[in-house]
Amino acid sequence: MFRAFALRAGGVLALLALWWAVAEAGIWSEVFVPRPSSVWDKLIETSTVHDGARGYADHLLWEHLGISLRRILLGSLYGIVGGIAVGLLIGLVxxxxxxxxxxxxxxxxxxxxxxxxxxxxxxxxxxxxxVILLFVAALPPVAVATADAVRGVHEDYVHAARSLGASRWQIPPLIVLPSALPEIMTGIRVAVGVAYTTVVAAETVNGVPGIGGMIRDAQRYNQSDVVVLGLLVIGASGLLIDGLLQFTERKLVPWRGRA
Incomplete structure (x- = not known):
């Protein structure tokens, strides 16, 4: 575990060092490659009240992120529920x-x-x-993963359940869905990732407050340090959410990779 952590930390530090070296070399203007120190200053600036200004566009950074996460959560949740339902129907009927x-x-x-x-x-x-845009983006990965997983459920499981008295309507929730859960969890992780990559598009219109809207607004004024900050915040929060999904997967399907 320590070795894996050290490798990940080393990779991050190497990327930061490369970024710093390229920025300090002055090959490109800071509009194109902002310095890490400039991005750090923007992090402090957008997270506090300074010179009478509150964060960015009158909202603090965590408020922008919170509103975007709410949109992602709602769109992903609807997409996951709808994708599982559609995938079950496609796989079974x-x-x-x-x-x-x-x-x-x-x-x-x-x-x-x-x-x-x-x-x-x-x-x-x-x-x-x-929210609808994120829902439409998140639904297909879950639906495809669920449908493929359902069609891959071994017939012996279904026959055994029927021989033990399970009704036709008990088979999908009690046998098919649990058997397909590992692949469904993979589809859910993909769906949440797609929702994250779509949030900037979702916030192109009236997206402030919102981290994607902040990025789009900063892009109009060539504020590349704010754009990079927004990308880093989206990426870091995405890593955290994906880690939580992996933890949930290990709890729900502990047998994956072992049986």
Whole structure:
């Protein structure tokens, strides 16, 4: 465990050292490659009240992050629930598979910005289109993982359950879903990652407060130090959430990789 931690810490330090060296070399303007010290100053500046200004765009950094995380949480939660339901239907019912399978694949291949404008026309510029965008982005990975996992459940499990008296409606929740849970958890991790990568697109319109909106707003004024800070905050929070998901996976499916 210590060796793994040391390797990860060493990798991070090496990247920081490379960043510092490139910035100090002055090969590019600081607009293109901001110094680590400039990003650190922006971290302090956006996290405090300074010269009468409160954070960035009158919101502190943690407030921007909290609002984005709320959007990600809602969109991911809806996408996970919907994806599991759709995946179960696709995996268990051939007719539904023929109807919904191509639709899920079609939506999965669409870039978020391709249909975000349409969502804005339908639902306005408030929270609804942002959450729906994250929901649509998060649903296909869970649906595909669930459908593939359900089709991969060994028939012996189903036959054994039926021989013990399980009804037709008890098979999916009691046998199929637990057997498919390891692959579903992988789909959930992918879905949350997709939601994270989509949050900047979701906050392109009326996205402030929000960490993605902060990045987009800073980009308009060539504030690359704020842009880098926002990216680092999204990445760090994403690592934390993914770690929590891995911990949850180990608790829910402790047999994975052992049986």
């Amino acid at each position: 051939p007719t539904v598979r023929a109807l919904l399978g191509p639709l899920v694949t079609f939506v999965r291949t669409l870039p978020p910005l391709a249909y975000f404008s349409l969502l804005i026309i339908w639902f306005g510029i408030d929270e609804t289109p942002k």
